[in-house]
Amino acid sequence: xxxxxxxxxxxxxxxxxxxxxxxxxxxxxxxxxxxxxxxxxxxxxxxxxxxxxxxxxxxxxxxxxxxxxxxxxxxxxxxxxxxxxxxxxxxxxxxxxxxxxxxxxxxxxxxxxxxxxxxxxxxxxxxxxxxxxxxxxxxxxxxxxxxxxxxxxxxxxxxxxxxxxxxxxxxxxxxxxxxxxxxxxxxxxxxxxxxxxxxxxxxxxxxxxxxxxxxxxxxxxxxxxxxxxxxxxxxxxxxxxxxxxxxxxxxxxxxxxxxxxxxxxxxxxxxxxxxxxxxxxxxxxxxxxxxxxxxxxxxxxxxxxxxxxxxxxxxxxxxxxxxxxxxxxxxxxxxxxxxxxxxxxxxxxxxxxxxxxxxxxxxxxxxxxxxxxxxxxxxxxxxxxxxxxxxxxxxxxxxxxxxxxxxxxxxxxxxxxxxxxxxxxxxxxxxxxxxxxxxxxxxxxxxxxxxxxxxxxxxxxxxxxxxxxxxxxx
Amino acid sequence: xxxxxxxxxxxxxxxxxxxxxxxxxxxxxxxxxxxxxxxxxxxxxxxxxxxxxxxxxxxxxxxxxxxxxxxxxxxxxxxxxxxxxxxxxxxxxxxxxxxxxxxxxxxxxxxxxxxxxxxxxxxxxxxxxxxxxxxxxxxxxxxxxxxxxxxxxxxxxxxxxxxxxxxxxxxxxxxxxxxxxxxxxxxxxxxxxxxxxxxx
Numbered sequence: 238x239x240x241x242x243x244x245x246x247x248x249x250x251x252x253x254x255x256x257x258x259x260x261x262x263x264x265x266x267x268x269x270x271x272x273x274x275x276x277x278x279x280x281x282x283x284x285x286x287x288x289x290x291x292x293x294x295x296x297x298x299x300x301x302x303x304x305x306x307x308x309x310x311x312x313x314x315x316x317x318x319x320x321x322x323x324x325x326x327x328x329x330x331x332x333x334x335x336x337x338x339x340x341x342x343x344x345x346x347x348x349x350x351x352x353x354x355x356x357x358x359x360x361x362x363x364x365x366x367x368x369x370x371x372x373x374x375x376x377x378x379x380x381x382x383x384x385x386x387x388x389x390x391x392x393x394x395x396x397x398x399x400x401x402x403x404x405x406x407x408x409x410x411x412x413x414x415x416x417x418x419x420x421x422x423x424x425x426x427x428x429x430x431x432x433x434x435x436x437x438x439x440x441x442x443x444x445x446x447x448x449x450x451x452x453x454x455x456x457x458x459x460x461x462x463x464x465x466x467x468x469x470x471x472x473x474x475x476x477x478x479x480x481x482x483x484x485x486x487x488x489x490x491x492x493x494x495x496x497x498x499x500x501x502x503x504x505x506x507x508x509x510x511x512x513x514x515x516x517x518x519x520x521x522x523x524x525x526x527x528x529x530x531x532x533x534x535x536x537x538x539x540x541x542x543x544x545x546x547x548x549x550x551x552x553x554x555x556x557x558x559x560x561x562x563x564x565x566x567x568x569x570x571x572x573x574x575x576x577x578x579x580x581x582x583x584x585x586x587x588x589x590x591x592x593x594x595x596x597x598x599x600x601x602x603x604x605x606x607x608x609x610x611x612x613x614x615x616x617x618x619x620x621x622x623x624x625x626x627x628x629x630x631x632x633x634x635x636x637x638x639x640x641x642x643x644x645x646x647x648x649x650x651x652x653x654x655x656x657x658x659x660x661x662x663x664x665x666x667x668x669x670x671x672x673x674x675x676x677x678x679x680x681x682x683x684x685x686x687x688x689x690x691x692x693x694x695x696x697x698x699x700x701x702x703x704x705x706x707x708x709x710x711x
Numbered sequence: 712x713x714x715x716x717x718x719x720x721x722x723x724x725x726x727x728x729x730x731x732x733x734x735x736x737x738x739x740x741x742x743x744x745x746x747x748x749x750x751x752x753x754x755x756x757x758x759x760x761x762x763x764x765x766x767x768x769x770x771x772x773x774x775x776x777x778x779x780x781x782x783x784x785x786x787x788x789x790x791x792x793x794x795x796x797x798x799x800x801x802x803x804x805x806x807x808x809x810x811x812x813x814x815x816x817x818x819x820x821x822x823x824x825x826x827x828x829x830x831x832x833x834x835x836x837x838x839x840x841x842x843x844x845x846x847x848x849x850x851x852x853x854x855x856x857x858x859x860x861x862x863x864x865x866x867x868x869x870x871x872x873x874x875x876x877x878x879x880x881x882x883x884x885x886x887x888x889x890x891x892x893x894x895x896x897x898x899x900x901x902x903x904x905x906x907x908x909x910x911x
Contacts, residue, residue, distance in 0.1 A: 253892060253895050253896055253899045254892045254895040256874075256888070256889075256892075257874055257877075258872075258873055258874045259872070259874060260874045262889055262892050262895070262896075264896070264899050264900075264903065266910055266911075273740050273741070273793075274792065274793065274794065276743035276744075277743070277744065277745045277794075280743070280744075280745075285886070287886070290896075293911060294911060301740075302741060314741075316741035316742070317741055319741070319743060320741050320742075320743055323743045357909075357910075360910070365792060365794075366791075366792055367790065367791050367792040367816060380816075381792035381816050382792060382816065382819070383792055383793075383794035383797075383816060383819060383820035383823060384745075384794040384820075385794060385820065385823035385824065385885075386819065386820075386823065388886065389885060389886050389889065392886050392889075392890070393886065393889045393890060393892075393893075393896060394896065394900075395889055395892070395896060397885065397888075397889060399872075399874075431728055431786060431789055432728070432785060432786035432789065432812060432814075435786065435812060435813075435814065435815060436815065465786065465789060465814055465815065467815050486911075487909075488909030489909070492908055492909035493909075495909070496907075496909045499907065531728050531730070531789075552727050552784065552785075553727070556726075556727055556728065649732075649737050649791075650737060651737045651738075651740060651741070658760070668730075668732070668790060668791075670730045670732045670733065670790060671732070671733060671755065672732060672733075672736055672755045673732050676736070676755055676760070677760075
């Protein structure tokens with residue numbers, strides 16, 4: 238039998254029928270929906286007289302628009318309220334379970350899927366959100382879709398797909414202290430570029446990946462879309478199984494052994510051929526900071542901001558020139574000389590309990606620098622309660638951070654959490670596009686520990702030497 | 712066989728990596744409708760902070776008024792999966808986008824709205840941009856014959872996935888097409904429930 242990659246194994250096990258030529262109809266195991274990309278899909282169903290084929294495989298939450306200050310659908314403005322109401326009405330009409338704003342498990346769709354055990358190895362998972370790639374951390378094919386495709390999945394529980402190319406990203410060795418999965422994926426994107434993964438599904442492997450927790454693996458897969466990959470995935474292992482055991486929607490006792498035995502067959506065969514392979518030594522990765530307006534414009538914190546002339550590609554040079562102007566920085570400047578106005582710790586990339594623990598360890602006993610606005614937005618109700626129980630929330634509040642309710646928040650500023658024009662933000666989110674956090678906002682993507690350190694120092698600092706240069710120990 | 716899918720004025724947008732946050736910023740995503748996004752297209756580039764048109768943005772140049780073919784560079788449509796991006800492009804009047812490459816989700820979203828996205832080599836894209844520098848361009852897109860007709864017997868051929876070409880030419884409802892497989896979906900569901908009962 239021909240050797241297969243993990244992606245190919247999962248893909249083939251989901252083929253319902255060959256549509257024509259190279260297009261297959263694939264079955265979808267989980268369909269996650271939220272308020273922003275679903276209303277037009279439900280309207281389309283209604284218009285065509287269709288219904289939701291498998292409401293039992295469909296789960297909805299409210300996350301993009303919601304206020305993180307008040308648990309009220311009125312709290313983030315009139316149009317947001319209408320969209321949240323539309324989701325509630327649609328879920329009711331079509332019998333789709335909804336974790337609404339008052340539900341204790343409400344949160345960012347890519348945080349709650351895994352923590353409820355909805356996300357499992359071997360599945361195909363889709364959602365009208367590009368960061369659906371997050372769920373690939375469990376060894377699932379998970380990818381973002383548009384609203385027409387949301388409607389298609391609602392109606393048929395399938396999607397028409399073509400086989401993607403395969404990319405192997407191997408991270409060998411082990412990570413240096415203070416280097417996190419966020420730094421790894423930013424370094425990978427820096428190397429491959431924002432379009433380097435276009436047309437590919439990326440599989441992350443190697444000892445540095447094996448050594449990561451599920452939270453870390455989710456951060457890694459989350460940002461695989463930022464290099465254009467259709468999905469990112471990691472073969473499941475004991476770390477995956479023990480994370481899932483006991484979760485509400487995970488296989489229950491009578492099916493657990495059968496499920497694990499199936500999951501153990503989910504890996505790329507040793508002689509499977511990938512269309513492209515990239516190998517990176519974990520030891521070569523330093524804490525990363527983006528300097529520009531797309532995620533490939535990234536450097537290690539101790540490197541100078543590059544000059545446009547250093548890019549041999551004329552279009553990249555031009556993009557760099559434009560980015561420097563937008564970001565209000567100059568070639569040759571040190572990141573550690575840049576003052577920050579806002580610090581945002583949250584988003585589907587970095588709002589899980591482990592992220593908050595890392596940030597709390599940095600800020601404990603220290604104060605947010607004067608003039609810096611610092612927000613912590615936990616990814617879900619569960620994360621929030623756990624952080625409060627562990628005393629992390631008290632550490633943040635004592636340090637001068639705002640401690641918020643769960644939601645997407647300042648990652649994209651659809652609610653009222655925005656970065657003002659010209660302000661510089663150290664953000665644990667995933668996109669540093671122009672205007673992403675608010676018109677004219679200047680976003681630098683970093684890890685939770687780096688963001689926390691920036692909040693204390695009032696400027697970017699190298700987390701690996703933070704205590705000696707930036708901490709204002711009291 | 713020649714069948715003109717679209718024809719009209721070309722607007723050159725000389726940028727790489729145009730992301731969907733630029734194509735349509737977040738404040739326009741709270742709508743529950745599929746319509747009304749034309750004004751939102753490239754909003755932060757098209758309008759100054761005081762909401763007057765930005766005279767330096769190419770879409771606002773008088774010679775490109777009424778353009779229906781958008782020419783751009785690599786990795787167009789990267790970032791967020793928002794289908795509001797192709798809705799805005801189409802509602803503004805572009806039914807064809809020509810680029811060196813497209814982000815995957817954006818590509819699918821556009822095709823699902825009946826738009827034609829044409830990928831060309833970097834050298835062909837460069838050639839088309841150089842034509843635009845010589846003066847405004849009116850091109851015809853022959854989808855069946857897979858060529859961009861530039862006029863004066865000049866044309867540039869393009870590749871397209873045969874399944875996608877067929878869908879665009881036939882205007883097929885893709886949900887309706889998948890519903891034809893309903894018996895196969897049902898039998899897959901039965902088999903799935905038997906073999907992997909934990910999946911729900």
